[in-house]
Amino acid sequence: MSKQTYVGKNIPKLDAREKATGQAIYAADLQLPGMLYGKIVRCWDHAHARVLKLDLAEAARVPGVIKVLGPQDVTRKTYNTGVLDLMVPGEIGQLLGDVEDQHIFTEHVRHQGDAICGIIAESEEIAELAAEKVKVLYEPLPVYLSAEESAKPDAFQFDERKPGNRAFQLPEAMFPDNSYGWGDVDVEMAKADLIVEETFYVPKVKQCQMEAHAYVAHYDQTGRLNCWTSTQMPKCVQPKLARLFELSISRVNLVSTTIGGGFGARLGMVFEPETCAMAMAVPGRPVKVQSSREEDWVASESRHPGKYKIKLGVKKDGTPVALDAHFTSNAGAYFTHASGTAFTTGSWLSGMYKIGALRYKGDTYYTNQAPSGAFRGYGNPQTNFALEQIVDQVCKKLKIDPVEWRKKWHKGEGDDGWCIGVPYSSCALDECLDRGAEAIGWKEKRAKYANQSGTKRRGIGVGVMNHTSGAMPMLLEHTTCTIKMNEDMSVVITLSCSDLGQGSHTVLKQIAADSLGISMDEIHILVNMDAAGFDIGSHASRTTYVGGGAVLKACEDVKRQLIERAAIRLEIPEGELKIKDQQVLSRKNPEKRLSVKEICHTGVYNFTDPQTGKTNGVPGQIQGYASHFPSHNSPPFGACFAEVEVDTETGEVQVLELVIAHDIGRAINPMAVEGQLEGGAHQALGMTLTEETCYDEAGLCRNNSFTDYKLFGPVDMPKITCILVEQPDPIAPLGMKSVGEAGPVNPVGATANAISHALGIMFTAAPITPEKILRAING
Amino acid sequence: MKTKMITLCVNGKDHRFEAPVNRTLLQALRDDLRLTETKYGCGTGECGGCTVLVDGKDSICSCLTLAVEAEGRHITTVGGMTRNGELHPIQVAFIEEGAIQCGYCTPGMIMKTASILANNPTPSEEEIRTGLEGNICRCTGYEKIVQAVQRASQMLDTSQNQKTGGLGT
Numbered sequence: 051m052s053k054q055t056y057v058g059k060n061i062p063k064l065d066a067r068e069k070a071t072g073q074a075i076y077a078a079d080l081q082l083p084g085m086l087y088g089k090i091v092r093c094w095d096h097a098h099a100r101v102l103k104l105d106l107a108e109a110a111r112v113p114g115v116i117k118v119l120g121p122q123d124v125t126r127k128t129y130n131t132g133v134l135d136l137m138v139p140g141e142i143g144q145l146l147g148d149v150e151d152q153h154i155f156t157e158h159v160r161h162q163g164d165a166i167c168g169i170i171a172e173s174e175e176i177a178e179l180a181a182e183k184v185k186v187l188y189e190p191l192p193v194y195l196s197a198e199e200s201a202k203p204d205a206f207q208f209d210e211r212k213p214g215n216r217a218f219q220l221p222e223a224m225f226p227d228n229s230y231g232w233g234d235v236d237v238e239m240a241k242a243d244l245i246v247e248e249t250f251y252v253p254k255v256k257q258c259q260m261e262a263h264a265y266v267a268h269y270d271q272t273g274r275l276n277c278w279t280s281t282q283m284p285k286c287v288q289p290k291l292a293r294l295f296e297l298s299i300s301r302v303n304l305v306s307t308t309i310g311g312g313f314g315a316r317l318g319m320v321f322e323p324e325t326c327a328m329a330m331a332v333p334g335r336p337v338k339v340q341s342s343r344e345e346d347w348v349a350s351e352s353r354h355p356g357k358y359k360i361k362l363g364v365k366k367d368g369t370p371v372a373l374d375a376h377f378t379s380n381a382g383a384y385f386t387h388a389s390g391t392a393f394t395t396g397s398w399l400s401g402m403y404k405i406g407a408l409r410y411k412g413d414t415y416y417t418n419q420a421p422s423g424a425f426r427g428y429g430n431p432q433t434n435f436a437l438e439q440i441v442d443q444v445c446k447k448l449k450i451d452p453v454e455w456r457k458k459w460h461k462g463e464g465d466d467g468w469c470i471g472v473p474y475s476s477c478a479l480d481e482c483l484d485r486g487a488e489a490i491g492w493k494e495k496r497a498k499y500a501n502q503s504g505t506k507r508r509g510i511g512v513g514v515m516n517h518t519s520g521a522m523p524m525l526l527e528h529t530t531c532t533i534k535m536n537e538d539m540s541v542v543i544t545l546s547c548s549d550l551g552q553g554s555h556t557v558l559k560q561i562a563a564d565s566l567g568i569s570m571d572e573i574h575i576l577v578n579m580d581a582a583g584f585d586i587g588s589h590a591s592r593t594t595y596v597g598g599g600a601v602l603k604a605c606e607d608v609k610r611q612l613i614e615r616a617a618i619r620l621e622i623p624e625g626e627l628k629i630k631d632q633q634v635l636s637r638k639n640p641e642k643r644l645s646v647k648e649i650c651h652t653g654v655y656n657f658t659d660p661q662t663g664k665t666n667g668v669p670g671q672i673q674g675y676a677s678h679f680p681s682h683n684s685p686p687f688g689a690c691f692a693e694v695e696v697d698t699e700t701g702e703v704q705v706l707e708l709v710i711a712h713d714i715g716r717a718i719n720p721m722a723v724e725g726q727l728e729g730g731a732h733q734a735l736g737m738t739l740t741e742e743t744c745y746d747e748a749g750l751c752r753n754n755s756f757t758d759y760k761l762f763g764p765v766d767m768p769k770i771t772c773i774l775v776e777q778p779d780p781i782a783p784l785g786m787k788s789v790g791e792a793g794p795v796n797p798v799g800a801t802a803n804a805i806s807h808a809l810g811i812m813f814t815a816a817p818i819t820p821e822k823i824l825r826a827i828n829g
Numbered sequence: 830m831k832t833k834m835i836t837l838c839v840n841g842k843d844h845r846f847e848a849p850v851n852r853t854l855l856q857a858l859r860d861d862l863r864l865t866e867t868k869y870g871c872g873t874g875e876c877g878g879c880t881v882l883v884d885g886k887d888s889i890c891s892c893l894t895l896a897v898e899a900e901g902r903h904i905t906t907v908g909g910m911t912r913n914g915e916l917h918p919i920q921v922a923f924i925e926e927g928a929i930q931c932g933y934c935t936p937g938m939i940m941k942t943a944s945i946l947a948n949n950p951t952p953s954e955e956e957i958r959t960g961l962e963g964n965i966c967r968c969t970g971y972e973k974i975v976q977a978v979q980r981a982s983q984m985l986d987t988s989q990n991q992k993t994g995g996l997g998t
Binding site for chain 1: 865
């Protein structure tokens, strides 16, 4: 049962066939008997206003409207769409100061797109027609679009619990001086021969998952609230909905539909509260809510934008003596992930280089933009844009090769990891840097592009990164897994891990098939929230690492039971038995054996002899179980190299090539790993060069569409070479490390550095648009 | 809203029903015919998620086309690509090249690919990338999708040499 047949192979995704034939069911595809349609009515004309009067009478009179719901017609309990409350111990949560500040329907509009009421109708069209009949009288309030504006002493106060509109800063009780790091930064900085200081700006970028948020909810006749959702975190949304609607968890049934892209957009709750509130108002009738793309854009969360002040002091030889950084981010209208992102942005910073002393401050302010939240990488792309560029500035001034500097000063095995106090278990960054540099022709191109004067100038840049595999020990890491052996030895694995499309269920099945020594075709993965135990959800690049750990442990439990039973049947001590080729056999005398199939069959079809009272073998169906809490986070590292060509007349940047060398530990499915790196690069290039959600002075979104918000298209994408560096991590199950969240991180720094190399000008504000480039060139 | 009795030919089968004249082809497919394989991504023709094939050759955004306009045309959705349970080579290529992640753009991507290859059976990489410009994928970075189109082109080229036949009508 241990022959490696699937691990390491390019197995096509399990769900690829149903997706290629259009059979996969996404939430919006559901049609349930008696289904109604819900429309969340949003405020489109104001970013900050009080609802003085809400007149729903005319909307209610539209034929086909079943019910109209104002703020007073639904629960007034507040909530936070984020899930940090479930991920940290209560006392830490108190210290972090997370607040529940969101309402299902609000009387205080805090951003364009805030939900003010709901309409339930016989059809989507009728619901939309009725929404136009809702009459609202608003009192406009002052609009704040940046932390600087909302932090002013005379600014409107968003929340009395958060004076000065500061939603979060690192808490003094945990971090003296509201900062973390090590050493005395002021003392060490004074010893520096060179100090480079910059303030960077990172933009508000949108996940742009292709499936706009859609749900079905049904408060059924048994008193259960059912919600069909493509959430990344079903086992967090379930208790959050239970709490909001004051139901026990067993009365909330979450059905995971196919996820049309996640990237953090479905981390925690999105519009489940509004949808469920509408369903609760019409017991017995399912209600479907389909968001438009524009709604999705203005009302759901994005990456945290903000200002990143960073100061790096080095000796003449490049020795980094001190790093002082402060990330002030824009939380948007609600708290959501104000504490989490501010925190981790510093983690990736502190986890990267061996610096004499480091101080990081992170704080977050309310504004009237759409709430910020989770987006793949969770603070890491922001850090990458600032840190990797400041390092290159130091290298430029000291005439040190940026690759050599990074090889010398990056943290590695045994060094304090991104979580101070937890050392890195492994690091293959040197090999990533060496192989990446070789593949792109670093030395030759770096020299060749050093002095150019033509219209089109080329540049080459490098960016490195560290990330994590799961969020242990900062956040709860827990996945349960049950493996049921059917009587014919086929297997059902029950778990609640989400597959966002990255292929995690495929990978988990590969791992199980090899561990159990059976064909993947004989394994079914059941994702059912009633049947499955807990799983924190798909975030923090954890599903293969933690989910895979849980699957392996449950497989071990199965194998332990098989050996236990064979020992009884064969009358051989357990220690003498092993499992091979679907047989349990004696190590001493391999003739003494029992097939796994026979044990599984006998476990189910077990009869007692009426004469002797004896059973035929050992009764009981075999089920393996694991409730897995990983002991580490086996962090992946990576090196990305970018080559660009900048047109100095138009300011346009063409990314010619990316080489991405990733420290994967062990690639369970190399094709899927590449898919994560390539797709991540697409998002990174967008953040670096083209993507930003923009607002006008009134706080109204100017580009909530794919025409006005520029994503990299197939023509814009460069040639990408992925190098999977496989140095198995000693702690990780199968030696594997994560990749998903790492994808959009270091192409950011590499591309920015390549532009700087081409032009000799560093750009501190992303996205680096042609306008900014021309302005910089022309002075 | 004024309605009109129309006949839509989808995947070789005629469907006769009464449609409001402002009904888009996407709505008609998804809501009236319950053929949900064609996806809503933006409703404004910007993402290509709702791409269907018309008369075996042209691709259109079904969200920008009125159902009444599609009368008399042969519409192919990804649900019509499979023949007698056999996957179409384009579907095989997408599966095997790892071109599918979340899968939401896939039905539109496959129909766009069918159109690209129907008009140009052996496109260059550049032609493929240009051809896919109207279809957004947020998962793959397009790398493996481009590879899948190249592979499909080769597979179809081989099978076309053995037999002739149109796409999906």
